[in-house]
Amino acid sequence: MYGVAAANYLAYAALRGDAIDNLPGVPGLGEKTAAALLDAAGSMQAVWADIEHDEGRNVAEALDSWSLDQGGRRLGARVVKHLAAPGARERYDFNVAMMRGHDDLDLGLTPDVPGTPGLLPLDxxxxxxxxxxxxxxxxxxxxxxxxxxxxxxxxxxxx
Structure with missing residues (x-):
């Protein structure tokens, strides 16, 4: 639906932000650019590592190649500039933390014990x-x- 693999949806949402939840995205990156970046680079872990260790050269090349294959213009340098800007990584990490949710909460449900809360089927x-x-x-x-x-x-x- 959004043009990203399910495994990359959290990264996509963190990049573009979520206006309904008042979570701004990384400045300069919208829905289309975020989807293109993830499609070209594969994961944000790879993107951040390349920005940190090689000033984003590989990301820019991959994104430019992807963009030209799609019939668009080069956007690698612009995207890397936005990602390397002060506060971009912090914004992304904050959004990921807020959007991730928790799977380690004890809800006190014991569906394996008959007659206790959480047993399916419910009333x-x-x-x-x-x-x-x-x-x-x-x-x-x-x-x-x-x-x-x-x-x-x-x-x-x-x-």
Whole structure:
């Protein structure tokens, strides 16, 4: 959808920023440039390493080559200049930290122990009430089907 590999989406989002969450991107890099950079360079780890050790020469060459192959103009030097600017790396790292999320939180769920919180399937009435609050029937149907194991057609009886 965004023209980047799923594995690079976090880097892409951190580069371009997210106005909804009030996270500005790296100045001078928008959606198209961020996608092109990741497509040409492969990863931001490689980009930052090249900027640090070789002033971004390899990144600029790769991006220029990619751009010319796509029928565009050279943008390597401009992109490297923006990435090497004071505060660019800090902005990127901050955005990554804010956008990454956590997968190490103890939610107190013990789905492997019968009768304890987090065991699927969940109660159909409770799921219908909580998700039904959104007043989007398709979302309620999906939540009921996934979280309770009940067919979507049965969800309408409970909403």
């Amino acid at each position: 159909i009435d409770r799921v219908s009430r909580v998700v039904g609050f959104l007043n989007v029937q398709a979302t309620t149907d999906l939540a009921v089907r996934v979280l309770t194991g009940t067919p979507a057609s049965a969800a309408t009886r409970w909403a």
